[in-house]
């Protein structure tokens with residue numbers, strides 16, 4: 001029952017009035033006359049919302065004390081204070097101590113219903129956010145213990161706390177945005193917004209409106225805030241900064257110099273306090289040399305440069321990333337987590353991954369969707385998406401069907417020699433002398449070799 005409301009007031013008239021109005025709206029109500037009976041009601045079942053009088057005659061605890069007790073035991077239950085005329089200051093004090101809102105006596109039925117609806121809605125949203133966070137466990141975690149990831153984490157730790165501008169450089173899908181979010185979360189701006197703008201996906205014509213917003217002419221109503229304004233008090237992440245048109249580069253430079261700008265079509269100066277983190281997968285020095293990127297802007301943006309290495313430089317992180325993505329995908333989609341066989345992991349670790357961590361994640365998701373069969377069965381190399389194995393030269397499989405990448409060099413060599421010699425012997429219709437001549441071995445040596453390999 002999501003709409004169970006407890007009304008605590010020493011005056012029976014008020015209790016009945018509030019309960020009557022809320023009952024009419026379809027809520028279920030309970031009432032209590034003092035702190036003891038209120039706590040007893042709460043103990044029998046936690047209400048979804050409490051209306052609480054500030055002054056209660058004959059009550060052990062007054063409204064503020066009871067509020068403190070409730071917040072201690074049930075921090076998530078919204079409490080709306082009922083304040084008498086002249087004790088607004090106390091009501092405000094109550095809000096500071098965690099009350100959601102207050103209504104002042106005498107109140108209108110509309111106001112009461114509105115406050116109740118909002119308080120319940122707010123509490124529902126908070127609960128949903130909490131549940132969603134649990135569903136996607138730590139989706140902001142930078143996974144990987146390779147030396148280069150440890151070093152990256154150290155740099156992030158230091159740079160995150162400083163308020164300086166940061167330029168993140170790295171190939172597509174390597175985790176630049178995740179690094180930017182981590183920097184934001186570590187900074188004193190963590191409670192502020194983190195706004196993302198992708199210069200590669202916005203047309204040059206739209207760029208300024210997206211960044212600076214629009215001011216409408218007199219008579220027109222409304223105003224569209226741009227990314228800079230939305231990020232006030234927080235961080236603006238400009239992805240693929242190299243794709244920003246020259247004209248916008250000039251304007252952004254001005255914002256960096258004096259932290260103010262004008263909206264498109266506007267004359268007012270807008271003041272903002274924004275930390276800019278930008279990223280690029282291109283070589284900005286080369287862009288500067290070719291006149292496509294302003295050097296002075298580069299120096300302003302890149303106070304602290306951070307390099308995110310491609311996945312191919314940290315292959316030892318792949319097993320941990322695979323496990324992490326399996327957990328993540330499994331909890332959001334309900335697909336069962338699968339065991340990855342050694343041979344499949346070897347293929348994943350030897351793949352080139354031009355799309356880096358994003359491509360790895362997509363492939364893991366694809367495997368989980370398409371593998372089918374018994375959820376307990378191990379994923380083998382031949383169950384991986386075709387293009388993942390395709391970077392490895394076509395090679396034979398082992399005696400028991402293992403993928404070549406799961407074998408040691410000695411075993412792999414034996415598998416190869418066996419398959420190679422069987423193919424050659426069959427090509428020469430079983431004639432050992434001709435085979436020996438072709439493969440460049442003595443006849444007797446070939447015989448010994450075939451025996452050792454268990455052929456023939």
Ligand SMILES: Nc1ncnc2c1ncn2[C@@H]1O[C@H](COP(=O)(O)OP(=O)(O)OP(=O)(O)O)[C@@H](O)[C@H]1O
Nearest residue numbers: 141142143144171172173174175176177178357358
């Ligand atoms: N070290 C990591 N640990 C866990 N997840 C990661 C890691 N690196 C990247 N990811 C995940 O991989 C995906 C791609 O990362 P992200 O979007 O940060 O890359 P990017 O470099 O900003 O890509 P692009 O340049 O294409 O915008 C995201 O889902 C991100 O959460």
